[in-house]
Every structure is written in structure tokens, then in C-alpha cells.
Amino acid sequence: MKNISGNPFLKKESGKIFIDKVPLDEILNKFKTPLMIFLENRIRANIRTFTDIFRSEFENFHCFYSFKANYLSEICKIVHSEGIGAEIIGLPELKLALKLGFPSNKIIVGGPYLSKELIESSIKNKVKEVVLYNLSDLKKINLVAKKFDYIQDICIRVNSQKYNSKLGIKLDEKKVAIFKETLRNCKNVNIKTILSHHSSQMNNFRQFRDNIEAITYNLRLFSGVGISIDNINLGGGFPEATVMPYKQLRIIANEIKLELKRLGIKYNNIFFEPGRYFIGDTGLFISKIVKVSENRWIFLNIGNHICPKFAKCSLRFYNASQINEPHKVKTSIAGIIPTDQDVLAKDYFFTDNLNEGDKVLVTNTGAYCLTFSNRFPYSLPKILLINDNGYKQIFDPKIDGDFSIN
Numbered sequence: 001m002k003n004i005s006g007n008p009f010l011k012k013e014s015g016k017i018f019i020d021k022v023p024l025d026e027i028l029n030k031f032k033t034p035l036m037i038f039l040e041n042r043i044r045a046n047i048r049t050f051t052d053i054f055r056s057e058f059e060n061f062h063c064f065y066s067f068k069a070n071y072l073s074e075i076c077k078i079v080h081s082e083g084i085g086a087e088i089i090g091l092p093e094l095k096l097a098l099k100l101g102f103p104s105n106k107i108i109v110g111g112p113y114l115s116k117e118l119i120e121s122s123i124k125n126k127v128k129e130v131v132l133y134n135l136s137d138l139k140k141i142n143l144v145a146k147k148f149d150y151i152q153d154i155c156i157r158v159n160s161q162k163y164n165s166k167l168g169i170k171l172d173e174k175k176v177a178i179f180k181e182t183l184r185n186c187k188n189v190n191i192k193t194i195l196s197h198h199s200s201q202m203n204n205f206r207q208f209r210d211n212i213e214a215i216t217y218n219l220r221l222f223s224g225v226g227i228s229i230d231n232i233n234l235g236g237g238f239p240e241a242t243v244m245p246y247k248q249l250r251i252i253a254n255e256i257k258l259e260l261k262r263l264g265i266k267y268n269n270i271f272f273e274p275g276r277y278f279i280g281d282t283g284l285f286i287s288k289i290v291k292v293s294e295n296r297w298i299f300l301n302i303g304n305h306i307c308p309k310f311a312k313c314s315l316r317f318y319n320a321s322q323i324n325e326p327h328k329v330k331t332s333i334a335g336i337i338p339t340d341q342d343v344l345a346k347d348y349f350f351t352d353n354l355n356e357g358d359k360v361l362v363t364n365t366g367a368y369c370l371t372f373s374n375r376f377p378y379s380l381p382k383i384l385l386i387n388d389n390g391y392k393q394i395f396d397p398k399i400d401g402d403f404s405i406n
């Protein structure tokens with residue numbers, strides 16, 4: 001059997017497609033398109049690859065899944081069962097993580113806006129760290145911690161210094177001195193970790209190196225005013241596992257270790273917060289060509305409302321109805337939203353014959369598609385979770401309404 005989209009859990013043989021061990025035809029007999037599918041075994045395989053590689057490079061490696069990549073309960077449950085922690089940006093995610101049984105000492109909470117409720121809930125539940133994105137939040141956290149007579153461990157998210165990045169604290173010698181002064185009056189917080197998340201879809205080591213440089217620069221500033229920091233957190237930013245195969249991830253992990261050594265960075269623990277790597281290539285859409293238009297434009301019955309550009313997925317398109325035919329002719333793919341802006345791909349290599357009704361497999365849609373999806377007035381797709389030769393429906397818009405969390 002041959003892999004589709006480089007994914008060992010998507011195969012084709014004699015013109016038939018298998019999703020894990022389930023024939024696509026079996027699914028199409030029971031469900032209408034558009035349909036979304038997740039691959040449980042691929043989630044587990046991705047987590048194990050990532051943790052095996054990083055554990056073999058770093059003795060004190062800890063991993064926190066970035067919930068925002070995909071916060072469906074069934075997906076987070078799988079991540080939890082693999083012993084991974086949670087990286088959370090808001091109260092709904094925190095409630096979900098606690099409900100699913102993520103231990104609080106494996107939950108990191110932080111974001112550009114920390115509401116009082118989020119800080120209180122984080123402290124009451126004794127989460128591992130609260131992440132500071134803005135210096136002004138330090139006093140806020142300290143005040144709440146004082147109320148609960150608790151000393152809260154803090155992670156400082158520094159600006160990754162990527163061009164135009166607005167997230168994280170931008171420090172210089174003056175600001176770090178002010179920070180130190182503020183800290184003097186904040187006895188209920190303890191600075192433990194420094195975090196820099198560079199960007200999404202980091203394909204080469206240069207981006208990881210830039211991220212490490214941001215950490216190094218800021219660690220020096222802190223050390224200059226006598227603040228020592230135990231742990232470093234390099235965030236996420238890894239591409240889909242099919243885009244960054246095992247060998248390449250191994251090299252990246254090794255180079256990160258060597259770079260930290262070369263720069264003389266001392267740390268007790270190293271944290272990573274992958275989202276896309278775990279989940280990106282575990283999700284796919286089964287859609288349908290609803291219209292074939294001039295100049296080899298095809299229209300699918302999904303669009304940017306459910307498969308949004310914002311998600312930055314490495315989308316791949318396969319004509320599932322003609323899977324044995326070569327995909328070699330440039331074709332442009334539009335979504336179903338009635339606007340010319342709804343383009344899914346331009347000049348994408350696809351089958352020569354384009355038929356209305358052909359089923360189209362869109363892969364690598366597991367991370368951020370649902371998160372960035374919007375309320376364009378089309379019904380949401382059903383979602384299935386496939387495991388070996390079995391599957392279960394994990395979302396039905398008629399029963400569940402919406403997959404948002406609150």
C-alpha cells in the first residue's frame with residue numbers, strides 16, 4: 001500500500017483509499033460530505049515521535065500540548081492519555097483541561113490577556129506556571145496570589161524579536177531594571193521560566209536559532225540585574241509531522257541542544273509546547289467538487305469558514321474519486337463562500353479530469369482549522385475519530401450544536 005500525503009495512516013491500494021484501516025468507501029456510504037476525520041493512531045504516533053526524540057536529547061524535557069491548536073475534548077483526552085501537559089490561553093481551556101484530568105502541575109496558563117477570573121482559577125487550582133505576556137500583569141498576579149496566601153511560579157514570555165512580533169515582553173536594560181524594582185514589591189510571585197515562541201511552521205533551524213538568541217539576550221538582561229531563571233521554554237512552531245519527518249526533527253532537536261551548549265545557556269528544565277506537530281496531519285476533510293468552472297477552477301463544498309487561511313496548514317488535495325490517476329495538471333481550488341476571496345489553492349497539481357461530484361481529500365487540517373473557523377452560515381461538518389478499523393462520531397452539529405468551549 002502506498003501512503004497518501006506522506007501519512008502512514010492514509011493509504012491507497014488498487015484505487016481504494018484507507019483511512020487507518022477503514023476503507024473510505026465505507027465512510028462515504030454512511031456519511032455525507034463535507035466530513036472531518038481525525039486519526040487517533042497518528043496523534044499517538046506523533047506524540048511518541050516528538051517525546052522520544054526530545055527525551056533522548058534532553059534529560060529534563062517537559063512537553064505541554066498547545067490546546068488552541070485543537071481543543072476538541074476527544075483530541076485532548078488522547079493527548080492527556082499520552083502523559084503530555086497542557087498549554088492554555090484562557091478560562092474555557094483551563095476548565096476543559098481540569099475536567100479531562102490534566103494534573104494541575106502539568107498545566108501552564110498564560111496569554112496576552114489575563115482576566116482576574118483566569119488568574120484566580122489558575123492560582124486556586126495550583127497550575128504549574130502563569131505566563132506573563134505584559135509586565136503590568138505581574139502586580140495583578142501578585143495581588144491575587146497574596147489573597148490566596150500563595151507563591152505563584154511565573155514564566156516570562158519575551159518577545160521573540162521576529163520582525164513585527166507584538167507578543168511577549170520587549171526588554172532592555174532600563175526596562176529590566178524597572179522589572180526588578182517591581183519584583184521587589186511582589187513577594188507572592190517567583191520567576192521560574194523564560195519563554196520565547198518564534199513563529200508557526202518553522203522549517204529550518206535558522207528560526208529555532210533566532211528563538212534561542214531571543215532567550216539568550218533576555219537571560220543576560222535578567223542575570224545583569226541579579227534575576228536567575230531556572231527553566232527555558234522554546235514554545236511550539238513545529239510543522240505538521242508529515243512535513244517535518246522523523247530524521248529532520250531529530251536533527252533540529254540535536255541542533256537546539258548544541259546551540260544552547262554553544263551559547264553557554266544553563267537551565268534546569270527545558271519545555272516545549274507543540275500544537276501543530278501533534279495534531280496537524282491527523283485531521284482531514286472529505287469534501288466534494290460542487291462546480292467545475294473555466295480555466296480549471298473547481299469549487300469544493302468546504303471553504304475558508306472551516307478550512308481557514310489563518311490556520312496556516314500545509315494543505316494537500318487529492319481527488320479521492322480518481323486516486324489512481326496522476327495529479328499533474330494545474331488546477332485552482334475555490335471554497336464555497338460566496339466571495340472571490342475564498343481560494344483554497346491556486347495552480348495546484350490535480351487530476352486532468354475534473355468532475356462535479358468527485359470526492360476530494362484535503363489533508364493536514366487537524367490543527368487550527370476548527371480554532372480559526374467562523375460562523376459563516378453553512379452547517380458544520382460531522383467529525384469522526386478513526387482508530388484502526390473502528391470509528392466513532394465525536395461531533396454532530398445536529399446534536400452538539402457547536403464545538404466552541406465555554
Ligand SMILES: Cc1ncc(COP(=O)(O)O)c(C=O)c1O
Nearest residue numbers: 066197235236237273274275276
Ligand atoms: C506560546 C505558544 N506556545 C505554543 C504554540 C503552539 O504553536 P504550534 O502549534 O505552531 O506548535 C503557540 C502558537 O501560537 C504559542 O504562541
